[in-house]
Amino acid sequence: GNSVTQMEGPVTLSEEAFLTINCTYTATGYPSLFWYVQYPGEGLQLLLKATKADDKGSNKGFEATYRKETTSFHLEKGSVQVSDSAVYFCASNAGGTSYGKLTFGQGTILTVHP
Amino acid sequence: DAGITQSPRHKVTETGTPVTLRCHQTENHRYMYWYRQDPGHGLRLIHYSYGVKDTDKGEVSDGYSVSRSKTEDFLLTLESATSSQTSVYFCATQAGQAYGYTFGSGTRLTVV
Numbered sequence: 001g002n003s004v005t006q007m008e009g010p011v012t013l014s015e016e017a018f019l020t021i022n023c024t025y026t027a028t029g030y031p032s033l034f035w036y037v038q039y040p041g042e043g044l045q046l047l048l049k050a051t052k053a054d055d056k057g058s059n060k061g062f063e064a065t066y067r068k069e070t071t072s073f074h075l076e077k078g079s080v081q082v083s084d085s086a087v088y089f090c091a092s093n094a095g096g097t098s099y100g101k102l103t104f105g106q107g108t109i110l111t112v113h114p
Numbered sequence: 115d116a117g118i119t120q121s122p123r124h125k126v127t128e129t130g131t132p133v134t135l136r137c138h139q140t141e142n143h144r145y146m147y148w149y150r151q152d153p154g155h156g157l158r159l160i161h162y163s164y165g166v167k168d169t170d171k172g173e174v175s176d177g178y179s180v181s182r183s184k185t186e187d188f189l190l191t192l193e194s195a196t197s198s199q200t201s202v203y204f205c206a207t208q209a210g211q212a213y214g215y216t217f218g219s220g221t222r223l224t225v226v
Contacts, residue, residue, distance in 0.1 A: 034214045043204055043217035044157075051212065089157070093212070100145050100211035106156040 002027045006090045006105030013080055013112050021075040021108050023064075023090035032093040033057075033066055033073040034102065039086045047075075047088070080112045117141045120205050120218035127225055133192040135221050137205030139185075145208035146188040147215065148172075148180065150201040157204070163188055195225045 048057030053068035159172030206215035
C-alpha cells in the first residue's frame, strides 16, 4: 500500500540553525508530494509541493526536492526562525485508484529557541 | 471570507448523543474530506466525497456517517458519540486529483 514515513521528533533547534526533516514514501504510480505546516490551534497549510521527479518545491525559505531514486522528499531550511516552530507533515498523493487522496506522515514537531 | 468554514469550532457533548459537524466551502472544489487528528496517530481519514451524493469510507469510518447534498457542504455525523471520538476534526477540500488540500481550522470535540 501507499505510505509516508517521516522523521520522528520532536526536533529542537536554535535560531539560525540548519533544518532537515526526512520524509520517504512508498507508492504505486507517480505520486505528487507535499509538505504541510500546522501552527498551534490552526489547520494545516500547504507549505510546498512537487509533482514529478527532480522537481524542487520552495516557499518561505523552505525547500524539498522530489528524489525518485531514493523515494524521498526531505524538507530543508538554511536558517530557521522562532516563528518556524510548528508541526510539519509530509504527504503523498498516490494516484491510481487512490484518486486524489493524500497519505500523511505522522508529523514532526519543530521547536526553535532564540 | 474564509474559503473553508468549519462549525462549531468547539463542542462538548455527552456520550450517546448524536453530533453533526459542518464543513462549508466557497472554493467550488469537487473533492472533500474529513480527518481526525489525535496525538500519536497523525491524521486519519474518516470519510470523503468526490461530488454531490458521492461519498465513501476512509480508514476510521466506524461510528461516523457523512452527507453531501450540495457542492459546498459536507456534514459529518457521529451517530452516538463515544469518548474515543474525542478529537480534533478537520475538513479539507481539493480542486482536483493532482492538487493538494486546503484545510479548515478544525473542530475540537470533547465527548464526556
